[in-house]
Amino acid sequence: MRIVVAHNRYREAQPSGENTIVDAEIGQLTAAGVEVLPFLRSSDEIPSMSKAAKALLPISPIWAPKAQQDLDRLLVEHRPDVLHLHNPYPLISPWVVRTAHRRGVPVVQTVHNYRQVCSSGLYFRDGVICQDCRGRALGVPAIVHRCYRGSRAQSALMATTLAVHRPTWKSVDRFIALTSAVADHLRDYGIPDERIVVKPNAIPDPGTPAPLGDGFLFLGRLSPEKGLDLLLEAWRRHPDGALGPLRIAGDGELRPLVEAAAAERGDVTFLGPLDRAGVRAALTASAVVLATSTWHDVLPTVIIEALASGRPVLGTALGGIPYLVGADTPREPAGTGPAAVASVPAGGATGPAIPAGIESGDAGWVVAPDPAALAAALPVARAHAAARSASARTRYERTFHPDVVTRRLLDTYKAVTPTAPPHH
Incomplete structure (x- = not known):
């Protein structure tokens, strides 16, 4: 089995459990005999980009043309069985779902946050839980409150991205919900039960635990x-x-x-x-x-x-x-x-x-x-x-444990590969 793993890495200066999990999952899949083709971008690349590339950054969450070209070449050359998407923002874009489907490649996405609905991805604002954008065609509250990177302009762009890509997300072949609570979030968004799989993350086994310390x-x-x-x-x-x-x-x-x-x-x-x-x-x-x-x-x-x-x-x-x-x-x-x-x-x-x-x-x-x-x-x-x-x-x-979780993940891939309908 050949899998493309797509992920926009968060900045290394900001510790990210998501980066850790993606790295671990690539290792676990490789150990299970899966051929993994990493399609990775990092937000740490942004400061060193050319002026021309930086000029395109505002539209990257919506489209990211360079990422689409690179991914398309990868799909044509390697003909993978599945594209497994993690975080698409800001350098990959949800548009990779459309790019993969255009080449007949089914898409699985692990949902690590609430960014189908919430511009910050957290359902959290000003120190309290906030779900003001649920059920809205456009997340106007996110713009008013500058929820994305503290910027009204960037929040407007992210809210627009979420509105534009609602049909994109609803075309994903399988969503991996990390818990039953995330599955509920996806159902609320309109994803049918049969396209949701509950599968938690795994981390490598550190071995026999040391005796407890204190505190x-x-x-x-x-x-x-x-x-x-x-x-x-x-x-x-x-x-x-x-x-x-x-x-x-x-x-x-x-x-x-x-x-x-x-x-x-x-x-x-x-x-x-x-x-x-x-x-x-x-x-x-x-x-x-x-x-x-x-x-x-x-x-x-x-x-x-x-x-x-x-x-x-x-x-x-x-x-x-x-x-x-x-x-x-x-x-x-x-x-x-x-x-x-x-x-x-x-x-x-x-x-x-x-x-x-x-x-x-x-x-x-x-x-x-x-x-x-x-x-x-x-x-x-x-x-x-x-x-x-x-x-x-x-x-x-x-x-x-990786052995348990990797089996679930492989079953999810197999479920979308034989029956995935052609996408145009």
């Missing part, structure tokens, strides 16, 4: 939607040192907020941006990973990394976080699937009963995105971390 780890973009304000407010409700260390790793616009917290308290450490070895060391040193997003975070890669390392997760009950920790659905009967991992009773093997308002899953806990709720959950997570470590690793093995 908590936040690892991700230091941006408002990741809930750093929420986390730090909840943390300050406990005396300095009462919960063990809080390590915060990453970079972004809220870095000064984190640096101030680290200067203010002895139990907060700012690790800065980390390479892969640094991430592994930070996970090893910690007992619980935090995912405190205040938006409907689709499928935070850091949670899968935590589970693979046998670290339970304390997160907010938004987006894909409940799904990841196994707190989104009733437990299945024993032995019937991932949710059948042996669970810890409410009181755990040791320690107090888990208070109301803290929802428990096989691999961790979720709470409302509220400082008081998170503050109440922090000592519970610390007390029960050891009891959840093994089931966190088991959830990874059964649901997010």
Whole structure:
């Protein structure tokens, strides 16, 4: 099987779980014997572009003519079975769907965010969840509020792109929804059930987990939607040192907020941006990973990394976080699937009963995105971390391991290749 993987990489200065997942998926497919033809562009290319190329940037989200020419040559030369699209913005454009269909190549897209509808892709604005553009032919609120890159002009362009490409998206042969919540988003957009497959991401197996460390780890973009304000407010409700260390790793616009917290308290450490070895060391040193997003975070890669390392997760009950920790659905009967991992009773093997308002899953806990709720959950997570470590690793093995996920992905490709209708 020959697959083109198309992805516009996010800037390397801004840590991206999506970039990590695409790289890992290419490796997993190659290991499974698939011939992968990467069709990659990077937003880091923009500063070094020629003046002529930069002049065309405003229309790139709609059309991106150079990308279409390059892709068309690739399709004609290699005759792939499927084009698998991830992020098309800004240098690839959704137009690649039309380019592929013109050559009779079916298209699968992994939906990593909400950008079929939302110009920022986040359903998040001014510190709160926002879905003002749902159901609109043109996302006027996105233009009014400068939702794309803080620019009214660029927001108008993105809103126009989403309107122009509504028929393009609706022609995609299969959508991969990373969770059931994303599948609901696609149905709301008008995609029929038979063209939606729920398949989470995978990360490479890091091997047998190291013994638990102590304290908590936040690892991700230091941006408002990741809930750093929420986390730090909840943390300050406990005396300095009462919960063990809080390590915060990453970079972004809220870095000064984190640096101030680290200067203010002895139990907060700012690790800065980390390479892969640094991430592994930070996970090893910690007992619980935090995912405190205040938006409907689709499928935070850091949670899968935590589970693979046998670290339970304390997160907010938004987006894909409940799904990841196994707190989104009733437990299945024993032995019937991932949710059948042996669970810890409410009181755990040791320690107090888990208070109301803290929802428990096989691999961790979720709470409302509220400082008081998170503050109440922090000592519970610390007390029960050891009891959840093994089931966190088991959830990874059964649901997010590359062997499991790659089989699902190959099945998705096979489903569109024999029966894909010709496109004109």
